[in-house]
Amino acid sequence: AYVVTENCIQCKYTDCVDVCPVDCFVEGPNFLAINPDECIDCTLCVAECPAEAIYAEDDVPADQQEFIALNARLSAIWPTITGRKDPLPDADSNNGKAGKRDLLVE
Template sequence: MAYVVTENCIKCKFTDCVDVCPVDCFREGPNFLVIDPDECIDCTLCVAECPAEAILAEDDVPPAQHSFIALNAELAKQWPTITATQAAPADAEEWNGKPDKLKLLER
């Protein structure tokens, strides 16, 4: 079971999680992060570091967000690895907790 970055990361894109990942399984897109399910070792370290609470165990992803399981796997094959914390977008806090952000995902 891998961990999954879910909808609340879109436009928040806090990167606190990448510093603690022992296997560098995070991939970075324009306004979202994903976890490569083939690299994730289920260590859970990233979960507590995510200010947006957007990282969940695959088994805990709510039904309304199950599409994010496949989305993480798909985009992980396309996006580059991110291994160090970067500044969050200036408006990240404003987007934290907003619903219906999938339409805002930039690929």
């Protein structure tokens, strides 16, 4: 499955949602996650993310391995998002910022 990682936090551009053929994204307050049981590994979302936050499970950076389990856990509790919406207000200034992990709101 594909995995949403740290740089989505506080950005949530949602361009990824529009291209997913199986609607496997779920939405929280400041992060999206991918349901690993529904993702069909089509790769389409990767290039759409302005934050470059989406990786194949095998390519998730070493310091972000926890996001693999986090996507699975959050996809069980958050609702599905099926359409694009406006990014968070400070998305552009938060794109690429370090240390966003602690800002994730469940």
